[in-house]
Amino acid sequence: MTFLQARGVVRAYGHTPALRGVTLDVAEGEILAVTGPSGCGKSTLLHCLAGILRPDAGQVTWRGERIDTWSEAARSRLRRTEFGVLFQFGQLVAELTAAENVALPLLLAGTGRRAARTAALAWLDRLGVADVADARPGEMSGGQQQRCAMSRALVTEPRVIFADEPTGALDTLAGEQVLTQLVRLAREQRTTVVLVTHEPRIAAYADREVSLRDGMVDHTGLGLDPALPGGSR
Amino acid sequence: MSTSHVLLGLLAAGPRHGYELKRAHDERLPRARPLAFGQVYATLARLHRDGLVAPAGQERDGGPDRTAYALTDDGRAALDHWLGTVEPPMPYVTSTLFAKVVVALLVADAGQARDCLIAQRRAHTQRLRELTALKTAPGARLDEVIAADFAIAHLDADLRWLHTTLDRVADWHREVRS
Ligand SMILES: Nc1ncnc2c1ncn2[C@@H]1O[C@H](COP(=O)(O)OP(=O)(O)OP(=O)(O)O)[C@@H](O)[C@H]1O
Ligand SMILES: [Mg+2]
Numbered sequence: 580m581t582f583l584q585a586r587g588v589v590r591a592y593g594h595t596p597a598l599r600g601v602t603l604d605v606a607e608g609e610i611l612a613v614t615g616p617s618g619c620g621k622s623t624l625l626h627c628l629a630g631i632l633r634p635d636a637g638q639v640t641w642r643g644e645r646i647d648t649w650s651e652a653a654r655s656r657l658r659r660t661e662f663g664v665l666f667q668f669g670q671l672v673a674e675l676t677a678a679e680n681v682a683l684p685l686l687l688a689g690t691g692r693r694a695a696r697t698a699a700l701a702w703l704d705r706l707g708v709a710d711v712a713d714a715r716p717g718e719m720s721g722g723q724q725q726r727c728a729m730s731r732a733l734v735t736e737p738r739v740i741f742a743d744e745p746t747g748a749l750d751t752l753a754g755e756q757v758l759t760q761l762v763r764l765a766r767e768q769r770t771t772v773v774l775v776t777h778e779p780r781i782a783a784y785a786d787r788e789v790s791l792r793d794g795m796v797d798h799t800g801l802g803l804d805p806a807l808p809g810g811s812r
Numbered sequence: 813m814s815t816s817h818v819l820l821g822l823l824a825a826g827p828r829h830g831y832e833l834k835r836a837h838d839e840r841l842p843r844a845r846p847l848a849f850g851q852v853y854a855t856l857a858r859l860h861r862d863g864l865v866a867p868a869g870q871e872r873d874g875g876p877d878r879t880a881y882a883l884t885d886d887g888r889a890a891l892d893h894w895l896g897t898v899e900p901p902m903p904y905v906t907s908t909l910f911a912k913v914v915v916a917l918l919v920a921d922a923g924q925a926r927d928c929l930i931a932q933r934r935a936h937t938q939r940l941r942e943l944t945a946l947k948t949a950p951g952a953r954l955d956e957v958i959a960a961d962f963a964i965a966h967l968d969a970d971l972r973w974l975h976t977t978l979d980r981v982a983d984w985h986r987e988v989r990s
């Protein structure tokens with residue numbers, strides 16, 4: 580049974596086609612990079628795979644079950660428990676501090692306040708932003724917000740992490756720190772990662788790369804690259 | 813690369829034998845082409861002739877490979893001068909990759925040029941992944957990380973250029989056809 584799969588996924592925004600029949604398998608424990616030029620449909624594909632958007636046609640299956648036909652409530656439960664999503668544009672809760680933002684998914688899942696705060700602080704520390712734990716998003720730099728959002732995506736230790744341009748606002752070293760944490764976590768816990776990026780240097784952290792072009796998988800380009808022979812997986 | 817200046821730099825910490833210099837070179841510049849012993853001795857002989865290094869004691873049955881060399885004052889001055897001189901930022905584009913792509917565009921049709929760019933992009937991507945894995949492996953040494961960073965930055969630049977050129981080839985093809 581495939582782990583996570585898109586079959587002929589089509590999605591448009593009004594009259595703008597964003598995905599025009601994307602078929603893609605994601606194996607458990609792999610780190611998959613989704614690359615391609617701006618506007619090619621990377622974020623839309625990520626949102627369809629994560630059950631945030633419903634495709635207009637085609638299917639998305641998770642452990643053999645179609646999730647695209649699930650109710651909003653069922654999909655959002657999946658996103659709280661099995662999936663962790665890091666959006667391209669942060670989406671932290673403006674009224675909450677960094678630590679409260681990171682603790683939020685744990686609180687929603689029923690973890691106690693103290694334990695949730697301890698876990699949140701540990702993740703902020705791992706991503707190098709412990710010093711802004713009590714700041715609100717409006718008081719943080721773009722890169723700090725991004726690392727805070729990454730902490731929030733990782734804190735529940737999800738089975739799949741969807742990360743949309745996770746280093747877009749970061750300098751090289753900070754970006755490296757974030758990716759190293761992400762990759763380490765994925766290897767240790769056999770977490771699956773779908774990593775959207777337009778940067779070759781970031782895609783190089785993945786085991787495999789799929790390029791999109793005009794809403795379709797670009798088979799003539801990098802296409803579906805085989806995993807690195809003898810890779811560390 | 814200026815092997816003689818690198819050797820002068822490695823001698824700044826104290827006298828060393830040729831084989832120690834080779835070892836230090838390969839260790840400090842881990843992704844550089846390893847130095848051949850012959851090259852080390854030839855370079856040391858030249859530096860000696862120019863008064864930039866001097867023998868610093870010899871073991872009893874010493875041949876040239878048994879001689880330790882030390883930096884002279886002139887050698888130190890030459891090293892400081894080299895370090896104090898800014899490298900000209902890319903005075904010429906000296907890359908076989910660049911030349912090959914231009915020639916491919918000259919002699920091949922757009923399809924062939926595209927295949928050549930795509931094949932190169934694959935090879936670059938593969939190397940970029942290998943170096944990224946190497947550098948993020950637990951316990952990677954700082955020397956290794958810094959050398960990998962250098963290679964990664966250059967591969968990344970090449971890859972961006974390959975991507976852009978691929979897109980330009982498509983435009984150029986359209987222009988030629990219309
Ligand atoms: N909310 C929206 N309303 C209308 N059109 C949209 C919306 N979101 C995306 N699009 C369009 O859908 C297409 C795909 O967008 P998407 O955000 O998936 O691209 P992307 O590959 O993530 O780009 P980028 O690298 O710039 O983030 C684009 O043509 C875009 O203009
Ligand atoms: Mg996007």
